[in-house]
Amino acid sequence: MTDVQIPAARPANPRFSSGPCAKPPVFSLDALSDAPLGRSHRAAVGKSKLQQAIEETRDILQVPADYRIGIVPGSDTGAFEMAMWSLLGARPSETLAWESFGKGWVTDAVKQLKLADNTVREADYGDIVDLTAVDWNKDVCFTWNGTTSGVRVPNGDAIPANREGLTLCDATSAAFAQDLPWEKLDVTTFSWQKVMGGEAAHGMIILSPRAVERLESYTPAWPLPKIFRLTKGGKLIDGIFKGETINTPSMLCVEDYLQALAWGRSVGGLKGLQDRANKNAQVVWDFVEANDWIENLATDPAIRSNTSVCLKFTDPAVAGDADFAKAVGKKLEAEGVAHDVGSYRDAPAGLRIWCGSTVETSDVQALMPWIDWAYHAVLTERQSA
Numbered sequence: 001m002t003d004v005q006i007p008a009a010r011p012a013n014p015r016f017s018s019g020p021c022a023k024p025p026v027f028s029l030d031a032l033s034d035a036p037l038g039r040s041h042r043a044a045v046g047k048s049k050l051q052q053a054i055e056e057t058r059d060i061l062q063v064p065a066d067y068r069i070g071i072v073p074g075s076d077t078g079a080f081e082m083a084m085w086s087l088l089g090a091r092p093s094e095t096l097a098w099e100s101f102g103k104g105w106v107t108d109a110v111k112q113l114k115l116a117d118n119t120v121r122e123a124d125y126g127d128i129v130d131l132t133a134v135d136w137n138k139d140v141c142f143t144w145n146g147t148t149s150g151v152r153v154p155n156g157d158a159i160p161a162n163r164e165g166l167t168l169c170d171a172t173s174a175a176f177a178q179d180l181p182w183e184k185l186d187v188t189t190f191s192w193q194k195v196m197g198g199e200a201a202h203g204m205i206i207l208s209p210r211a212v213e214r215l216e217s218y219t220p221a222w223p224l225p226k227i228f229r230l231t232k233g234g235k236l237i238d239g240i241f242k243g244e245t246i247n248t249p250s251m252l253c254v255e256d257y258l259q260a261l262a263w264g265r266s267v268g269g270l271k272g273l274q275d276r277a278n279k280n281a282q283v284v285w286d287f288v289e290a291n292d293w294i295e296n297l298a299t300d301p302a303i304r305s306n307t308s309v310c311l312k313f314t315d316p317a318v319a320g321d322a323d324f325a326k327a328v329g330k331k332l333e334a335e336g337v338a339h340d341v342g343s344y345r346d347a348p349a350g351l352r353i354w355c356g357s358t359v360e361t362s363d364v365q366a367l368m369p370w371i372d373w374a375y376h377a378v379l380t381e382r383q384s385a
């Protein structure tokens with residue numbers, strides 16, 4: 001075992017959590033002073049902030065003008081389950097899963113909604129299913145970026161433009177950092193807490209004209225709680241997509257999201273945000289390439305996430321050893337150089353480093369020698385125990 005020196009430099013910001021993610025580098029509580037606190041969200045001032053959040057989202061994400069964008073309760077989970085409960089059951093469906101959150105949507109479809117004609121396709125952590133084998137004439141639920149396994153859908157090529165089914169896409173750890181082919185996505189959801197470093201609790205739902213058509217022509221067999229209801233009397237509730245939220249939002253969180261969007265614009269909008277995530281992830285990939293004891297969980301570079309980068313230790317002495325991986329994460333935490341980088345509770349043992357757009361590349365660079373150090377330090381402790 002080599003004696004690895006404690007690195008000289010520390011990341012200026014040790015926040016590498018995959019959610020809530022690091023705030024934008026310019027974040028300050030003072031910047032939220034324009035939040036209309038103590039005012040009704042239905043007053044002109046509140047409504048205009050909510051409308052602005054919708055319009056800016058459309059603009060930065062380049063969402064087509066005929067798609068609807070709403071702010072809904074329950075973070076990404078609320079937005080995605082609202083879509084599942086409102087739309088599924090009209091025709092046969094497929095639920096695709098390659099990590100923990102996708103598996104959660106499979107459970108919803110199979111055990112909660114008990115969909116009569118639903119096909120489940122699952123891939124192991126680190127892989128995705130064969131998208132060309134999917135029947136896109138069925139409704140298809142999937143996760144664009146698998147946060148807990150570090151994979152992503154590479155592009156929308158496998159999704160036919162003339163599909164008969166709807167695509168329901170959980171894009172929470174992809175939106176803003178990865179290209180989303182809107183013409184291939186009928187429902188897209190995400191939370192502010194991920195790539196933009198906003199707050200949780202509010203979800204975004206983006207609907208294609210075909211999704212709206214389904215909402216207005218289909219009534220599910222099961223009851224819908226008020227916070228899932230997007231229609232009234234068979235018509236879309238138009239106000240939801242103009243800032244009239246279903247229930248009361250936090251105007252502090254809305255202000256925070258607006259600040260994050262303004263920052264996103266200042267770094268070059270969608271392209272700038274994507275470049276930042278790409279650069280960050282590249283630093284980790286280069287580190288992995290240079291070290292033979294660590295590997296990406298996603299072996300195929302085409303499906304590797306540029307936001308939730310998941311790594312595994314490959315030395316046979318410690319590969320798959322959850323206690324070892326946890327100890328490395330704990331060491332990084334104890335040194336104050338990386339918070340929350342242990343892999344997700346039901347994902348394979350390893351590290352998960354959030355490389356989304358709010359993270360500074362210099363911080364990812366500064367973290368790499370610490371991973372080297374922590375890995376060897378835990379290995380030494382093990383050998384001398």
Ligand SMILES: Cc1ncc(COP(=O)(O)O)c(C=O)c1O
Pocket residue numbers: 018019074075076077078101102143145146147148170172173191193200201
């Ligand atoms: C892919 C994916 N889906 C859903 C969620 C749940 O998001 P939220 O807690 O914002 O509802 C997460 C959170 O990490 C996620 O990564």
